[in-house]
Each structure stands twice: as structure tokens, then as C-alpha cells.
Amino acid sequence: MHSTAPHTLNLGILAHIDAGKTSLTERLLHAAGVIDEIGRVDDGTTRTDSLALERQRGITIKSAVVSFSLDGTTVNLIDTPGHPDFIAEVERVLSVLDGAVLVVSAVEGVQAQTRVLLRTLRRLRIPTLILVNKADRRGARCAGVLRHIADRLTPGIVPMGTVSGLGTRGAAFTPYTGGSAEAGGFTARLTELLAEHDDTLLSAYVDDAASLSYDRLRAELARQTRDALVHPVFFGSAVTGMGIRELTDGIREFLPSSTGDAEGPVSGYVFKVERGAAGEKIAYVRVFTGTVRTRDRLAIGGGDGGAAREGKVTAVSVFEQGSDVRRQEVRAGQIAKLWGLGDVRIGDVIGVPREGVEPGGRFFAPPTLETVVTPLRPADRGALHLALTRLAEQDPLIDLRQDDLRQEVSVSLYGEVQKEVIQATLAEDFGLDVSFRETTTICVERVVGTGAAFEIIDKDPNPFLATVGLRVAPAPVGAGVDFRLGVELGSMPYAFFRAVEETVRETLHQGIHGWRVPDCTVTMTHAGYWPRQSHAHGTFDKSMSSTAGDFRNLTPLVLMDALREAGTVVHEPMHRFRLDVPADTVGAVLPVLARLRAVPHSPTANGASYRLEGDIPAQQVHALEQLLPGLTRGEGELESAFDHYEPVRGPTVPRRERTDHDPLHRKEYLLRVVRRTGAATAADATP
Template sequence: MPMLNLGILAHVDAGKTSLTERLLYAAGVIDEIGSVDEGSTRTDTLALERRRGITIKSAVVSFTVDDVTVNLIDTPGHPDFIAEVERVLSVLDGAVLVVSAVEGVQAQTRVLMRTLQRLRIPTIVLVNKIDRGGARYEHVLEQISARLTPAIVPMGEAREQGTRDARFTPFTENRLRTPLLDLLAGQDDDLLAAYVEGGVSDERLRAALVRQTGQALVHPVYLGSAMTGAGIPELVAGIAELLPAGAGDADGPVSGTVFKVERGPAGEKIAYVRMFSGTLRTRDRLPLRDGEEGKVTAISVFDQGSAVRETSVSAGRIGTLRGLEGIRIGDSVGVPRKPSAHEHHFSPPTLETVVTPCHPRDRGALHLALTRLAEQDPLIGLRQDEIRKETSVSLYGEVQKEVIQATLADEFGIDVVFRGTTPLCVERPVGTGAAAEFNGKAPNPFLATVGLRVDPAPVGSGVDFRLEVELGAMPYAFFKAVEDTVRETLGQGIHGWQVTDCTVTMTRSGYSPRQSHAHQGFDKSMSSTGADFRGVTPLVLMSALREAGTQVYEPVHRFRLEAPADTLGAVLPVLAKQRAVVRTTRTHRSTSVLEGWIPVARVHELGQWLPGLTRGEGELECAFDHYAPVVGGTVPDRPRTDLNPLDRKEYLLNVARRV
């Protein structure tokens, strides 16, 4: 049976989860439609999701349309949970992008559509809520064409919109023919030639629509209401006809991608995997990270709304795997897939906050709980400060902070408070620096010779470690200890921020060979160990980095601000105060659109000011763009959480205490 892995995506409150409920009801999977407001939907299973009425974690359900089995993945709509959406996009065959007929195209809608187009995921658009007061589907179609993509095909029109009797009326073939030909022929030379000659049949035109939709060149647009069911049968038929089923050879090599990890009732890991090739069976052994291996102890696949225990999961399907304790989100199962030329990742978190337990006795439990949450969301970066007994977490926004707080209270029984949110900066070297410590020469107390040179590298290149010494000059384990320690130490630069975009070259090496006394064993006091290289490397690296010098860079968002033209006089001074740089300004009729850059640290404050400045009509869209040098004022420092190799005396005392 053909399989279709379908994602439902939308800006928050566009009706995405309600649409999922309606699709399950239409397919006969559920007998009663759940309510987001009442917390009774099938996919919002977390207590916090039901209480707040928002989707936080992606969820998988399934239903059948004709002979196609659809695995439907409901995704979060709030931008603070964009990382959850990112992981889902990598396993989709097609998507339905939901747009509200009342609110129209919103900030997150644009972000999602750009990503769907970049990844070339076949997408159908649903204009939802045509039954709501204020619904304006004609205006929304204009917005979609202007702000998302002009390659849209309205498949019908809404009658009696704005009322409970609103319904979707599909266009007849004759009504649809001319606009469809104009759009499709522009991307198909054979169809264009037949069009000019006047010989395009309805069957050929429909086949061209199916083909170009499957290639993500055009996007059919349906109208409807998830609440009343208007237009849903036509949407379901369009999904089955226009979106391509998942491909894959069940007899080929095993290859899949883990896009979600959660914990079961007994604390066991459950990995959600999309299989692209081959067949994975219970008791199969899989290689995991760091050379580990795991055995699949149980497999479930999705069927008619539920996860059903099976002995295998094959290409094209989504399944859950148990028994793989070392598995993480993003891991490959079997043969890794080749990265797509259009592969895109959303930006990493650009904010950080310190979380502390209300009761000091919960410190250990808090760290364990945050580690569990980071397993489910790898972009929640944890930073443990053993000196101050504090834990920092990286975030996308304030709503995510509230969700983490509520999750810790509900699931782990830990009450926490957060400090103020601060931007996550980075450091980059501004010049070249070098340093060395020699075995047996004061003041080096370690039995190891390490020389390092730090050079700046192109923006976005990350950290590269190289050797200018012979690999056979000493045991490989010592070289590995140096490289691993270099990467770990660069987590905190001169000002305490992650150091990136640099090349670190090992220029000197040396060690004391293994020594032993007669009739005795190994003498550590006379022989080098990995601990010697791990101990001296931070001192050498930070000395080289101090000589090179570093510049602190703060995260900057690109923004798009749409507001009434007559409010610009009030908006522009506030943008300047928030250190925003306006690159372009366009005015159309009574609306102005400003685009530019703004420091991440100022986005939240601007969002608070905006409603009052624009009579509640302003719309701000932000996304990470780049890091910019911190200029003017005091360079922000981040408290260190390591042994502080910038202070040699303190570092050696800390190392001695640790030993």
C-alpha cells in the first residue's frame, strides 16, 4: 500500500491541530472531534499542551485515503519551537500549510513557506476558518501570491464566508482551465507548445498539475473550515491525488533518520524513525555514536490513528524503536543519507538564561531533568557551572522558557525560577597567536610538550584542527587528547563565549615514554599520560588565543516590519533607539514595509512597543541572520564555568583539586 508522510504546518492559532482532528474524523479513525480549547485532541497529548491549547511537540497519527496510508505529523506553530518543526521537515513527502482566512499570512507562515520551497517539499495550502467572522479569502489569496509565492492554483471559492454556512465550491474544469494553463505552461515547454496549438486535453492538464505539485513548482490552494468540515473532503481528495507517496526500496540497504526521541512510562527511550530504504527488524543490531551498538527490542508502526506493535518497519514508513538507549535526534539508522543540495537548518538558539531550583535540595534532580529535556530537543544547550552551582539553558524565546518551567513542575516535580534572558554571543580571533609548553621545562608541571597556533578562519567555517608535526611522533591517543581538549576549551574564550571560525594548528609535540622500575609496574611519575596532554593544552591554547585577540559578536536578526504608513513617524525613532538598521522601506497604499537588521537583545522590547506605536496593526517578523561585532559600551563577559586557564595559578590549583 502506498505511504504518504504528511506534515501539517502553520503559524500558531491558524487551526492546524483542529485540521488534524477533522482529517482523522473524516477518515473514520475517531468518532468524535476533539477540541483544542478543551484539551481533548488526539495529537496534543502533553498535559501542558492541553492546558495551554498549543502544540509543543510533534505527534504522529495515521489514516487511510482510498489505497494510500497517510502518516500525519502535527507540528508546533509557535516560533519558539521551530527546532521541532525542522526535524519533521527532513522526513516529509508532502505538507499542508494552513493559513487563517481571518489573520491571513503571518510571520511564521512566511518562514515555513520559504523553508518548504528551499527543501522542495510538495505543498498544498489550506485557507482555514472561512466560517469565522472577518474571513476574507480573496484578500488572503492576494497575500499568499504576494508574500509567499505567485505559483498558486486556487481550486475553488468560498460561498457565504464569515458564517456557519460557509462552504467550499470547487471550480469546474472550464473555470480552472485558463489560469491553470497559464501557470503550468510557463514551466513545461511541451505543455506550452500544445497550449499554443490548442491541443491540451483535460487529462493532460490534470497530469501536469499532479506532476508540478509533486515537484513543488506549484501549490494548489483549498478553502475550508476545520471546525465545520467545509472543504475537508475536497482537501483530502487533493492530498491523495496531488501529493507524491513516499519512495524507497524495502529490499535495499537499511537507511533511516531519527526525528524525535521521547521517554516511555518506564523511562525507556522511544525513537521515531522515518525509513527511506530497507527493512529494520526486531533484534537487529545498529551502530550508534561513539562506536557503541544497540539492539532494537521492539518496533511499532502507525495504523488508523494508533501505534501498533510489529516485527519490522520498511522503507517509506514511520516507526518507533525501543532498546536504543544511546540514540539521539538526528542520528542515522543504518546507511546515512546523502545530504541534499537544498538541505537547510533553522538557526540555533540565540538566547540564554540561568535556571535555578526554588529548593536547593533539587539541584541534582534539576540537572537530570534538564538532561532528559535536552535529549528530546538537542538545541536546548545545557551549560553547567560547578563553581556557582548554576545551570544555563539556551532558548529561542520567552514562551519556550515558560514551557520548560511548567514541564519541570508537571513532569519532574521541580519548581524553578529563571533569571533575565541574555543574548548568546560568540568570539572570533582577530589575529594570529602562538604558544608552547615544553616537557621537563619550568613552569610546565605536565609531562607533555604542546605547541599551538591560532589563526582566524572564514565566517561560518567553525573550528578546524590541524597538525604541523609528524603523526608518528607520539602515540595517537595523545594527539586525540589534544584535539578533544582544544575543542572543549574553545567553548569559553577570553570573554567566556564560544570561540568559532578559527584554525588551531599543533606546532610542537613531545612526551616521556613509558617507564617502569625493575620488578615493578608502570611509573606514572616518569611517563606521559593522556591526562598530561589534557592538562597542559588549555594553558597553551588560551595563551595563544590571548596573543591573537578576540572580538565578541552578538546575534542579529533580520526583520520585516509591516505597519500603517501614517505610524512611521512614531516607529522609526524607536527602531533607531533599539539599534535597528533599516535597509529598505516600501509603501503600498496605506501600508509601509520596513526591512533591516536588529540585535537579538532588542527584539523582545521592540515587540512590546509595537502594538502601541501602530494601533495594534503592526506585524513584526524576525529570523536569525548573522553575528555582528559588539561596538560601543562595555564588551559583554560571560562567567566562566571551566577551571579558568586564563589564570595559571588558579588553573593549576583547580587541576590539583580535581586530581
């Protein structure tokens, strides 16, 4: 007999920065009786912004979990960052949600991040309610914002009531009921919208619209909301509390509780890792099926394709009534903090992967910027690397690149604010003062042809006891690196094949110009080795026997020769932009776009403004953001998001400094990796 966990709803609060996510979280906790006094973001007194840096800056940097009870259901509320520089935090949270509330400002309306978020929520089919917040603020709009949402987000919205006193402290939200809905035309609009997704309802509507009861429509609205087909819209104010009770009723009625077999095999996902007071790792885990108990040994892995590990749970905390409470177990549907999993990383699968869900799936674009971090005190180099490693545990997308040759570390970024946060965190948490080099764009290299190379064991110029042949060919965008065998699997020990494949994948992080080669097919065409040998009555002799090290050292040389023959083209990241400007400023904006290498489409008139859409290099977005206010009297609105890569234009191909032993320069490479005298001699003899 299957057992299910207590009713749980894992609810994300998402929005563009400053729309009021954290204030809404505070108001929901207060309404549920979890906190006696509502904290203020500006005062740094909110429950979820616990980092000192969050309190100082008044922004959310890390996702945070709090909980409250709603009619017997435990709601785990996950507050997420709104600034696009911290989109990685949002990405990890999306993997554990049952539903979401997307917050839109009644004053500013739909903003750049709002569009990115709802587009992703709909793609992942996460049931989502929309709260139009700040209805009490001067400049708040109702009909205009609804049009904005329908135009820029989705037409599948259902306003759930009317607003009076808009823009004043006395603003009030009146929800539709069975009687008021008909009078306001709500029932007719709702029927038309729901009928688009339900043929039975459409037939009933055509035959006799009056026969559709309000209760039936409401039930169908709940079903279609849970299927992420439509989105109920509420108006309110997190500051005054107006509309929050109606939103809470909507959460109860329209969003689904988690489901999962508590007796099934353990399957969970790690969406956050932090360090405790003693430096121990604490993993935030959503359990989808099964039950995790203290002292259980769990399989860990699958999030990044790395080798599976194992860990023993030493303690469990489950979120209940505003805080995490120590328990002996966590059951399917719940979120818990687990101690004892020393090797755990963000994105790891706990137990078995969920069926039909790709581990570590990406929902948003990767970082497109990077910078070198340098300590102001040279003696801090070791401490800096350790500190950045700790930060990468909490945000793997900063993607440390250690350059041992130059004793430098670089990190990947989404934007300048993230760089400032890293700098402040290193100073406050680790006592390290650092500076950054100029931020540069992360390009990629794409294979354009087919190339092949091989080296035979015991034949010059090959100093290694290995035969490796590789053929490189292009693959479709997004295909990744596909390693194939063109030789018999039994022709040599499997460990040698594995060494070649692992080295191929590692080497492709730095192509001909130093950039990652993301999509290609690599086929092993030649393989050979010397079996384990020894002198008569003697012990194992490395000079007569192949090892995995021979294959690891030879593979980069062969792969780079094949890659040179195939050829690569450097591609830079491009953003798709949408720019609304006053009509009389278009003449000033267009030349600036051209200077920034943006490619706009034909402008379209939109009332007294013009809309420009097109593509712009990622490295130019920040410059456009800085220039726009002066060009448009502060009235220009810019939205941009990574869209694709394009070949770099111009005579200068951007290069990235290598951090490996550089197999493109054979002599220096061999001198660095070969320790045997004979091999070094061979290296000296090669051109």
C-alpha cells in the same frame, strides 16, 4: 529482487500558531473514520495534543504522530507546533517528511512563522499544499489572502477552486474540473505558471495553447508539485469540514508516497525521543531504507558527530489507523517507535547515513537566548540537573550548561513562552519549583587574526609530560572548527592527537570573553611525548610516561594563549525585521527603533500603511513586540527572524561567566587540574 514497503505517506501539518493545524488534524482523522468525534483545541480534547500542558494552554508543544488510511496508502500525519519558541520540534520533523500541508488563516493571512516555514520547505524541496483555513470565519478573505501568499510567500501558487459564502457557516469550496476550469480562466493561468518550469510545455503553449488538454495540465501540475516548484491552494474550514474532502483528494493526487528499498541496508533517522511509564527511552524513527526487526542490533550515531554506539531493538510499534500497533518489524518508508535503544538521542542516524544528506543538518536558526535555572529549594539541585537532562533528551537545543564552580545550570531558549513551558513542566512532571534569572542574549566570538603558542615537554613553565603547539586563524562564517595537523601523524600515538583535537573543540565552547568560537582553523604545530617507561624490573611509572591526560590538560592553556594573540571580537545575533504600520504612526515608531538599536531601511509606502525593513538586535525584539501595539493603535504587524551576527557596538563588551577551570588564569587553572606535588609547585612559581 528489491522489495518495497507498503505505500506510506509521511505528511507534516505546519502553520503559524492559531492558524488551525491541530483542528485540521482532527478533521482529517474524523473524515478517515479513525475518530468518531472531533476534539477541540480549546477544550483540550484533541488526539495529538496529549501533554497536560498542551491541553491547558491550547497550543502544540511537541510534535505528535497519528495515522489514517487513504486509498490503500497509510498516511502518517505529524502535527507540529506553530509557536516560534518550539521551532526545534518542526526542524526535526522536516527531516522525515514526504510532503506537507501549510495552513494559512483566511482571516489573518500570511504571518511571520508562515514565511519562515514555506521558505524552508521550498529550500528542502518538500512538496507542499496550502490550505487557507477558517473560510467560515467573519473577516475571511479569498483574493486578498491569495495576493498576500503570492507577495509574501511565493508566486508559484495554484488556486484549485472558488469559494462562496465566505465568512459564513455556509461557506463552500467548489473545485475546478475540466469544464469549469476553462470557464473560470483557470486553465490559461495554470498553463502559464507550469510553462515557466517546463520548456516542452512552453513550446506547446506557444504553438497551440488549445492543444493542451486539461488532463495533461493536471498531470504536469502533479509532477511540478512533487518537485516543490508549485503549490496548489485549497480553501476550507477545519471546524465545519468544508473543503476537507477536496484537500484530501489533493493529498492523494499531488503528494508522493515514500520510496525506499526494504531489502537494502538499514538507514533511519530519530526525530523524537520520549520516556515510557517505566522511564525507558522510546525512539521515533523514520526508516528510509532496509527493515528493522525486533532483536536486531543497530548502529546508532552520526547526528552530532559523536562516537558511534550500538543498541538492540526489544520492541517495535508501527503507526496504523490512528494509533501505534506492535509489530515484529518496520520497513522502508514507515515511521515506528523503537524500544531498547538506551543511548539513543534526537538527531541520531540509525544504521548507515543517507547518501547526500548531512546528519543533523540545521534548517532554522539556533536559539539566541539563555537563562540560569535555579531551584527554589537548594536541596533540589541534583534533582533539577537530572530533570533538565531528561528534558534535553527531548529537546537537545535547550543545550544545558552546567557550571560546577557556581553550582548553576543554564539553558538555551527561543523565547519567553518556552521558558514558561519549561517551568511548568518541571513543576508538573518532576515536582520541582524553579525560578529563572533574567534572559540574556547568546553571543559568539569570531577570530580576527592569526595567533600561535606552544609549550615544550620538561621545560618550564609546562608541568605536563606533553608538547603541544597550536596556531589559530579565522575561517569563513559557517565553516565550523577545522582541526589540522602541521606535524607528522606518526610522531606520536594517535590517541594523543585525538585527545588534543577533542580538547580543542571543547575548549572553543568558551573563548576569551566566555562565548563560543564557531568558525576557525586550528593547526597543531608542535607535538612531543615521553613513551611508556618503567623503573628497572618495575611497573609502569606515570611520572616518567605521557598520557592522554597530559595533552588534555595542556591544550587549553596553549589554545587560549594562541587565541589571545589572534584576538576575538564578540558578535551579537541580529534579526531581520519587517514592520507594517499605519502611515501616520511612522514618526512615533522610528525613534523607538533607534532607541532599540534597530537599523531600518528607507520606509516604503504600501497603501495607507508604511513598510519598514531592517535589522534589530535579538535581545530587543521582545521589547519591540511589547511597545508596538501602543505605538500603532494595535495595527502594527511585526515579522522577525534570526539573520546573522554583527560585532557588538559600544564600549562594554558582553562577557559570559565561564564554566570550565579557566585556562585564561594559569595559576588557578593548574591548581585545579594538577594533582602532582611537583606540578603544583611549578604552578605556584608561574606568574
